[in-house]
Amino acid sequence: xxxxxxxxxxxxxxxxxxxxxxxxxxxxxxxxxxxxxxxxxxxxxxxxxxxxxxxxxxxxxxxxxxxxxxxxxxxxxxxxxxxxxxxxxxxxxxxxxxxxxxxxxxxxxxxxxxxxxxxxxxxxxxxxxxxxxxxxxxxxxxxxxxxxxxxxxxxxxxxxxxxxxxxxxxxxxxxxxxxxxxxxxxxxxxxxxxxxxxxxxxxxxxxxxxxxxxxxxxxxxxxxxxxxxxxxxxxxxxxxxxxxxxxxxxxxxxxxxxxxxxxxxxxxxxxxxxxxxxxxxxxxxxxxxxxxxxxxxxxxxxxxxxxxxxxxxxxxxxxxxxxxxxxxxxxxxxxxxxxxxxxxxxxxxxxxxxxxxxxxxxxxxxxxxxxxxxxxxxxxxxxxxxxxxxxxxxxxxxxxxxxxxxxxxxxxxxxxxxxxxxxxxxxxxxxxxxxxxxxxxxxxxxxxxxxxxxxxxxxxxxxxxxxxxxxxxxxxxxxxxxxxxxxxxxxxxxxxxxxxxxxxxxxxxxxxxxxxxxxxx
Numbered sequence: 001x002x003x004x005x006x007x008x009x010x011x012x013x014x015x016x017x018x019x020x021x022x023x024x025x026x027x028x029x030x031x032x033x034x035x036x037x038x039x040x041x042x043x044x045x046x047x048x049x050x051x052x053x054x055x056x057x058x059x060x061x062x063x064x065x066x067x068x069x070x071x072x073x074x075x076x077x078x079x080x081x082x083x084x085x086x087x088x089x090x091x092x093x094x095x096x097x098x099x100x101x102x103x104x105x106x107x108x109x110x111x112x113x114x115x116x117x118x119x120x121x122x123x124x125x126x127x128x129x130x131x132x133x134x135x136x137x138x139x140x141x142x143x144x145x146x147x148x149x150x151x152x153x154x155x156x157x158x159x160x161x162x163x164x165x166x167x168x169x170x171x172x173x174x175x176x177x178x179x180x181x182x183x184x185x186x187x188x189x190x191x192x193x194x195x196x197x198x199x200x201x202x203x204x205x206x207x208x209x210x211x212x213x214x215x216x217x218x219x220x221x222x223x224x225x226x227x228x229x230x231x232x233x234x235x236x237x238x239x240x241x242x243x244x245x246x247x248x249x250x251x252x253x254x255x256x257x258x259x260x261x262x263x264x265x266x267x268x269x270x271x272x273x274x275x276x277x278x279x280x281x282x283x284x285x286x287x288x289x290x291x292x293x294x295x296x297x298x299x300x301x302x303x304x305x306x307x308x309x310x311x312x313x314x315x316x317x318x319x320x321x322x323x324x325x326x327x328x329x330x331x332x333x334x335x336x337x338x339x340x341x342x343x344x345x346x347x348x349x350x351x352x353x354x355x356x357x358x359x360x361x362x363x364x365x366x367x368x369x370x371x372x373x374x375x376x377x378x379x380x381x382x383x384x385x386x387x388x389x390x391x392x393x394x395x396x397x398x399x400x401x402x403x404x405x406x407x408x409x410x411x412x413x414x415x416x417x418x419x420x421x422x423x424x425x426x427x428x429x430x431x432x433x434x435x436x437x438x439x440x441x442x443x444x445x446x447x448x449x450x451x452x453x454x455x456x457x458x459x460x461x462x463x464x465x466x467x468x469x470x471x472x473x474x475x476x477x478x479x480x481x482x483x484x485x486x487x488x489x490x491x492x493x494x495x496x497x498x499x500x501x502x503x504x505x506x507x508x509x510x511x512x513x514x515x516x517x518x519x520x521x
Contacts, residue, residue, distance in 0.1 A: 019070040021060060028056040030076040038238070045069060048231055049238040050436045059251060086138035086155065202236055203401040207413050222415050229419035230427055230434050236420070240393035248390070251438045252309040255382050257325065257353055258440045260430050269325055269444045272358040272451050274471045276340030281469070285507050286480045288469050290500040293454060295402065295493040296474035298421045300450035301395040304356050305442055306384035314380045318363065323356040324383030325441060331366065331374040339462055340471045342455055351379055355448040361455065399493055406491050450474035461486055
């Protein structure tokens with residue numbers, strides 16, 4: 001046979017119709033009917049809990065994982081059918097079996113009928129013809145626990161030791177001391193709340209597991225944790241969203257302005273990333289301190305995020321209850337001699353698409369408190385109802401883990417947590433590394449919030465009399481002056497640490513010229 005035909009035959013042999021799946025609403029119902037969590041199903045299928053949530057919301061898996069999911073759903077249906085049949089059999093059996101619980105006599109005294117299998121009345125040996133093996137365990141008609149045999153058509157335990165009716169009585173409660181139990185419950189802080197110390201801490205557990213797997217090799221454990229940071233962050237997000245008021249939609253429709261035209265191309269959203277250097281300094285020699293703002297992306301997780309699908313509106317109007325992206329004509333900025341432009345370095349004039357944090361910053365700076373610019377003109381918007389606390393539990397869990405690691409000098413956990421929040425933000429757009437959460441709008445908004453936070457720190461430094469020299473990206477601020485009276489020093493989220501100290505300018509013989517006056521309009 002010619003090679004071309006062999007290739008066609010191989011293609012046809014490999015082709016197969018995708019296995020059918022139940023409707024989305026039935027998938028969740030099947031899982032919940034068996035009292036299984038998304039995490040349990042996810043572990044069995046080799047995916048994350050948020051992926052299972054997406055399938056239950058209407059997304060369909062593909063390839064091998066689709067077949068595994070279909071196998072689970074089919075098995076769940078069969079299991080529920082067996083359990084239903086067992087319940088019906090148990091109901092029918094109760095009409096013919098003696099009562100196990102207390103029975104009221106005519107005089108009102110409670111007398112208990114002893115079940116088979118107690119010490120006073122041992123199990124009678126069943127006839128061999130009456131005993132049948134059950135392929136699937138069913139509830140015992142005496143104790144309700146799974147039994148692998150049935151006697152005369154009724155599921156029962158053949159061994160009395162296995163029947164829950166003969167189980168030992170529960171242990172006596174702990175002795176109480178002055179209204180409290182003798183055993184205390186240890187607690188640890190968890191954001192604004194506390195949790196018991198025995199509760200599983202997924203971050204601490206992952207670090208301990210990595211260190212054990214690599215026999216205490218810190219570098220190897222750190223590298224392994226950083227490699228798994230994205231799926232671990234998604235699992236932590238799922239855990240933090242339990243009981244949340246809003247459901248996170250993983251893959252809503254997005255407008256074309258948020259889509260990349262090519263793999264290497266960029267979409268149309270302008271993030272307002274600052275890359276600013278003060279154009280002039282007074283003559284003389286100046287000591288500049290480069291500050292590193294800690295946890296920039298971690299702090300930026302607290303921002304107004306659209307909950308659902310973005311909707312289009314037109315007109316020069318901003319609704320603070322919504323968030324998204326906006327096409328604006330930015331105002332003129334006349335303070336570039338001492339403060340960066342809030343929209344960053346942009347050479348092209350005219351309208352541009354900006355994010356919610358950038359728009360809110362411009363509106364704030366145009367207000368009566370600051371009065372630094374005119375309000376931006378809004379032409380059109382893509383927005384949805386928004387909340388600032390959508391990722392708050394997730395942020396607090398990471399912040400608490402980071403603070404504990406700092407207190408304990410645990411560099412492994414520090415690097416792991418940093419990788420979790422930084423990679424979480426950078427891969428929620430069009431990324432091959434995170435296919436579970438596709439929200440490029442969130443990615444742009446969180447990044448822009450980090451830039452807006454840095455801009456406000458630059459303004460605070462200027463307002464407190466420092467000379468702002470540079471503002472770079474999300475976390476780098478260069479200043480001249482006694483910066484420790486403005487910013488707390490340290491490695492905490494709300495602190496800054498020294499990245500570099502350097503000198504600019506040349507010495508002058510004129511003492512008056514050597515002074516470092518504050519330059520402003």
